[in-house]
Amino acid sequence: MSVPILECVDVHAAYGRIEVLRGVDLKVPRGAVVALLGPNGGGKSTLLKVISGQMEKTSGHVHMAGVNVHGASADDLARLGLTTIPEGRSVFPNLTVEENLLLMSYAGVAPDKVFDTAYSYFPRLHERRYQLAGTMSGGEQQMLAMARALTSDPALLLLDELSMGLAPLIVDELYETVAKIAESGVSILCVEQFARTALRVSDYAAVMTGGRVVATGEPNEINEIMADVILGGAA
Amino acid sequence: MGAFLSYTVIGIFTGAAYAIAASGLVLTYSTTRVFNIAHGAVGMVFAFLYWDFSVKQGLPVWLSLILVLGVCAPLTGVFIQRVITRGLGNAPVGASLVVTVAMTVMLIGIARQIWPPDARSLEQYFPDHLIHMGSVIVTWQQIITVVVSILVAAGLYVLLSRTRIGTAMRASVDNPDLLHLYGGRSDIVAALAWAVGTSLAALGGILLAPVIGLQYFDLTLLVISAYAAAMLGKLTNLPLTYVGAMGLGLGQSYIVGYLQYIPGHDKLTGLPAVMPALFLFAILVLLPQAPLRIGQVKGLVSAPVPTLGRSAVFGGGLIVVVILMAAGMADSDLLLVGTAATYGIVMLSLVLLTGYGGFVSLAQFTFAGVGAVAYAKLDQPNLFGLLVAVLISAAVGALVALPVLRLTGLYLALATMAFGLLMDKVVFTSSWAFEFNNPLNAKRLSIFGTHVNSIGNYTIMMTVFFVLISLVVVAVRRGPLGRILIATRDSQAACGTLGLDIRWVRVALFASSAGVAGLAGALLAGLRGTIVSNDFIFFNSLLLLVCVAIWGVTSVSGAAMGAIFLMLLNYLPGFLGKNESTQGLLFILLGAGAILIGRNPNGLMFWVFKIPSWIQGGLFPVLADRFPGMALKVRDFAGGDRDDEVIGEPGGAHAHRDEEEVDSDAVAAR
Numbered sequence: 002m003s004v005p006i007l008e009c010v011d012v013h014a015a016y017g018r019i020e021v022l023r024g025v026d027l028k029v030p031r032g033a034v035v036a037l038l039g040p041n042g043g044g045k046s047t048l049l050k051v052i053s054g055q056m057e058k059t060s061g062h063v064h065m066a067g068v069n070v071h072g073a074s075a076d077d078l079a080r081l082g083l084t085t086i087p088e089g090r091s092v093f094p095n096l097t098v099e100e101n102l103l104l105m106s107y108a109g110v111a112p113d114k115v116f117d118t119a120y121s122y123f124p125r126l127h128e129r130r131y132q133l134a135g136t137m138s139g140g141e142q143q144m145l146a147m148a149r150a151l152t153s154d155p156a157l158l159l160l161d162e163l164s165m166g167l168a169p170l171i172v173d174e175l176y177e178t179v180a181k182i183a184e185s186g187v188s189i190l191c192v193e194q195f196a197r198t199a200l201r202v203s204d205y206a207a208v209m210t211g212g213r214v215v216a217t218g219e220p221n222e223i224n225e226i227m228a229d230v231i232l233g234g235a236a
Numbered sequence: 237m238g239a240f241l242s243y244t245v246i247g248i249f250t251g252a253a254y255a256i257a258a259s260g261l262v263l264t265y266s267t268t269r270v271f272n273i274a275h276g277a278v279g280m281v282f283a284f285l286y287w288d289f290s291v292k293q294g295l296p297v298w299l300s301l302i303l304v305l306g307v308c309a310p311l312t313g314v315f316i317q318r319v320i321t322r323g324l325g326n327a328p329v330g331a332s333l334v335v336t337v338a339m340t341v342m343l344i345g346i347a348r349q350i351w352p353p354d355a356r357s358l359e360q361y362f363p364d365h366l367i368h369m370g371s372v373i374v375t376w377q378q379i380i381t382v383v384v385s386i387l388v389a390a391g392l393y394v395l396l397s398r399t400r401i402g403t404a405m406r407a408s409v410d411n412p413d414l415l416h417l418y419g420g421r422s423d424i425v426a427a428l429a430w431a432v433g434t435s436l437a438a439l440g441g442i443l444l445a446p447v448i449g450l451q452y453f454d455l456t457l458l459v460i461s462a463y464a465a466a467m468l469g470k471l472t473n474l475p476l477t478y479v480g481a482m483g484l485g486l487g488q489s490y491i492v493g494y495l496q497y498i499p500g501h502d503k504l505t506g507l508p509a510v511m512p513a514l515f516l517f518a519i520l521v522l523l524p525q526a527p528l529r530i531g532q533v534k535g536l537v538s539a540p541v542p543t544l545g546r547s548a549v550f551g552g553g554l555i556v557v558v559i560l561m562a563a564g565m566a567d568s569d570l571l572l573v574g575t576a577a578t579y580g581i582v583m584l585s586l587v588l589l590t591g592y593g594g595f596v597s598l599a600q601f602t603f604a605g606v607g608a609v610a611y612a613k614l615d616q617p618n619l620f621g622l623l624v625a626v627l628i629s630a631a632v633g634a635l636v637a638l639p640v641l642r643l644t645g646l647y648l649a650l651a652t653m654a655f656g657l658l659m660d661k662v663v664f665t666s667s668w669a670f671e672f673n674n675p676l677n678a679k680r681l682s683i684f685g686t687h688v689n690s691i692g693n694y695t696i697m698m699t700v701f702f703v704l705i706s707l708v709v710v711a712v713r714r715g716p717l718g719r720i721l722i723a724t725r726d727s728q729a730a731c732g733t734l735g736l737d738i739r740w741v742r743v744a745l746f747a748s749s750a751g752v753a754g755l756a757g758a759l760l761a762g763l764r765g766t767i768v769s770n771d772f773i774f775f776n777s778l779l780l781l782v783c784v785a786i787w788g789v790t791s792v793s794g795a796a797m798g799a800i801f802l803m804l805l806n807y808l809p810g811f812l813g814k815n816e817s818t819q820g821l822l823f824i825l826l827g828a829g830a831i832l833i834g835r836n837p838n839g840l841m842f843w844v845f846k847i848p849s850w851i852q853g854g855l856f857p858v859l860a861d862r863f864p865g866m867a868l869k870v871r872d873f874a875g876g877d878r879d880d881e882v883i884g885e886p887g888g889a890h891a892h893r894d895e896e897e898v899d900s901d902a903v904a905a906r
Binding site for chain 1: 407
C-alpha cells in the first residue's frame with residue numbers, strides 16, 4: 002500500500018485545559034475522498050485546525066505524504082499544497098471577487114491561471130468580478146471559496162462544513178463540484194454534519210465523537226451506524 | 237484677493253503635509269487595526285534625526301533623506317511591528333491605546349535624551365528661490381511638499397490596488413487567519429505596512445519641521461491634525477483622508493489670516509492651534525453610527541475584587557498610617573503625600589472607566605483641571621463648592637462623550653485627546669480660567685463649618701476621600717452596575733441584543749469618571765492653595781495613563797501604587813524627577829515598562845496578587861513536608877497557575893479574594 006497523503010497518529014489538542022482531541026488516528030489514502038462525520042463538539046473542526054497548522058497539537062504526529070509536519074505554520078503548508086476551506090464564508094468580504102482570486106495565487110499558481118480556471122468553472126464569478134465579495138449571496142460566496150480549491154491545484158484539500166447556512170439545492174451543487182475535484186485526483190478530507198450528502202461523494206468515512214475516531218469504513222457501513230453514534234449507542 | 241490667494245497657498249501646503257502624515261496613520265491602522273497614537277512622535281524623532289544628519293553632521297541633504305526615509309524609518313517600523321505592536325490588533329482597543337501612548341512617552345524620552353533641549357532649526361529647501369505667481373509668493377518648500385504628497389497618494393494607490401501584497405494588506409484587516417490559509421504571510425504584510433507608515437510619518441515630520449520648528453511636543457501633536465484628517469475617511473479611506481487634510485489645512489490657514497476681522501479676536505488667539513481638535517469634533521458628530529462588533533468576546537482574567545468589609549479594613553489601615561505620617565512628617569513631605577492622594581483619585585477614575593468599562597481617556601488630568609478651576613472660581617470652600625465642582629466636571633465629561641455616543645471606544649479616546657488639547661490651548665489660557673500662566677488661588681476646604689487648615693489634616697482628609705471613593709468603586713464593581721460594565725466591555729453586541737442601551741451607560745460612566753477626576757482636581761486646588769494651568773497639561777494625562785497601566789488599571793490597589801509611583805517620579809529630587817538630564821531617560825524607562833506590562837490590563841498587580849497563592853500553593857507544601865509539625869493551611873490553589881485563556885472571572889475572583897493588603901504594604905514602604 003502506498004504512503005497515505007495524510008496520516009494522524011494519536012493526536013491530542015486542547016483549548017486551555019479543556020482537552021478536545023484525545024488521541025485521533027486517521028488516514029486519508031492518496032486520491033481518496035474521506036468524509037469525517039460526527040455530532041457537534043466531537044472535535045472535527047479542531048482536528049482540521051490542527052492539520053492545517055492553525056492550532057498547535059499538544060502531542061501526537063501529523064504526516065503528510067509521509068513527512069512529519071510538526072510545527073509547520075498554516076501559510077507554509079498552504080504554499081506546499083494543502084488547501085483548507087474553513088467553515089463559514091471563507092472569503093475576504095471587503096475585496097472584490099477578482100482581488101480574492103488574486104490572493105489565491107499565493108498558493109503557487111500564477112494569477113492568470115487562477116482567473117481562467119475560476120471563471121471557467123463558475124461563469125457567475127466572472128459576471129461579478131468587480132463586485133465586493135461581501136455583497137454576494139451566501140452560495141456565491143461559497144462558490145468563490147470553492148474556487149480556491151479548484152484553482153490552487155492542491156495535493157490535499159480540507160473542507161469544513163461546506164453546507165453551513167446554505168440551501169439544500171446549493172449544497173448539492175457544491176458537492177457536485179467536490180466530486181469533480183475528486184475526479185481530478187485530489188485527495189479530500191471533508192467534515193460534514195449532514196452525513197448523507199457527504200457520504201454520497203466519499204470513498205471512505207470516519208466518525209468522530211468525544212475527541213476520538215470511533216468508527217471507520219465504507220460509506221454504506223457508516224451510514225448504518227451513524228444514528229447509533231449520534232444518539233450515543235456506539236460511543 | 238491677493239491675500240486670499242496667499243492664504244490658500246499656505247493652506248494647500250499645510251494640507252499636503254497633513255495628508256502625508258495622515259496617510260501613514262491610515263495605512264498602519266487599516267492593515268493592522270492598531271491606532272498609533274505615537275505616529276506624531278515617530279515623525280518628531282525622525283525630524284530630529286534628519287536634522288542630526290543634515291545639519292549637525294553636515295551630510296548632503298539627499299543622503300540624509302535616503303538614510304532617514306529609506307533606511308532608519310522603515311527599519312524602525314518593522315521593529316515596532318515585530319516587537320511592540322504585534323498581535324495588538326486583536327486585543328481590546330484599550331490595550332493598543334495604552335501601548336502606543338507608552339510608545340509616545342518613550343519616543344519623547346528618546347528625543348530628549350539624544351537631542352537635549354536647545355535652539356535648533358531646519359532650513360526650508362531652496363530658501364532663496366521664491367516664485368512669484370502674480371501677487372502670490374510661493375516657496376519651493378511648499379511646491380515640494382505638494383508634489384511629494386501627490387506622489388505619495390499615487391504610490392499608495394498603486395501599492396494598495398495594483399499589487400498582490402497591497403491586496404493582501406487590505407485582506408489582512410478582515411481576517412489574517414484566512415490569509416494564512418491562502419498562503420499569505422500576514423507578518424510580512426504587517427511589517428511592510430508599518431515600514432511604509434513610519435516612513436510617511438518621518439516624511440511628514442521633516443516637511444513640517446522647518447515651519448513648526450524642531451519642538452518635541454508641537455511635532456508630536458501633529459498626530460492630532462493627521463487623525464482629524466483621517467477621521468473623515470473613518471480611518472480607512474485614503475482619498476477621503478486627503479480631502480480631510482486639505483480641508484483642515486485650508487481652514488487653519490484662513491482662520492489664521494482672517495481672525496483679526498472677527499470681533500473679540502484677541503480672546504481667540506489659541507484658535508488656530510486647536511483647529512484640528514474642533515475639526516475632529518465636527519466630523520465625529522457627522523460620522524455614521526458604528527456597527528456593533530460581534531465575536532469580540534475576549535475573556536480577561538480580572539483582578540480580584542475584595543469584599544467591602546475587607547476593603548474597609550485596609551482603607552482604615554491606610555488612613556491610620558497617613559494620620560501617623562501627618563504627626564511626624566514635615567509639611568513639604570506631607571504635600572507630596574497629598575499630591576499622591578490626588579493622583580490616586582484620578583487613577584481611581586481610570587479604574588472605573590478603563591479597568592471596568594474598557595474605555596480609555598487620554599485627558600483625565602484635564603477633567604481634574606476643570607474641577608480645580610470650578611472650585612477656585614466658585615470660592616465656596618465647603619462641601620457644596622466641592623459638589624458643584626464635581627458636577628461641572630461630570631457635565632463636561634458628558635459633553636465630551638456625547639458626540640461619540642454612536643461610535644466605538646477608539647473614537648472616544650481620540651475625542652478626549654482632542655478635548656485635552658482644546659482645553660490646554662484655549663480654555664485654560666483664557667481669561668475666565670487661568671489666563672496665561674497666571675496662578676489661581678483657592679481656599680482650603682471646610683466640612684460642615686469645620687475648617688481643615690493644617691496640611692496634615694488636609695492630607696488625612698484627602699486620604700479619607702481616596703478610601704471612600706475606593707469603597708464606592710469596589711461597591712460599584714460588585715453591584716449590578718459593575719456587571720453591566722463588565723458585560724458591555726466584553727460584548728457590546730450581546731448587551732445590545734439583551735435590550736440594554738449601552739450608549740447611555742457609556743455617557744454615565746464617562747461623566748462619573750470625569751466627576752471623580754474633577755474631585756481630585758478640586759482637592760488638589762485646596763491643598764496647594766495656588767494652581768497653574770501647567771498642573772493639568774495634556775502630556776501629564778499620558779504619563780498618568782502610563783503609570784496606572786504599569787501598576788494595573790483593573791484594581792484599586794493598582795491605582796494606589798500607580799499614584800505613589802507617579803508622585804515619586806515627579807517630585808523625588810536628584811536622579812529622577814525635575815533633573816533635566818535624566819528626564820529623557822526616565823520617560824524611556826516608563827514607556828518601555830508600559831509597553832512590556834501594559835498589554836495585560838491587570839499590570840504589575842496581576843503578579844503581586846499571585847504572591848500569596850504562590851506561597852500557599854508552592855511554599856507551604858514544601859514546608860509541610862519538611863516540618864510535619866507545622867500547622868499550615870494548605871489550600872487548593874488550582875486557580876493559581878491558570879493561564880490567560882480562562883474565560884470569565886469567577887475563578888480568578890475567588891482564587892484571590894483576600895489580597896487587598898498590598899495597599900497598606902505600599903503605604904508602609906512609603
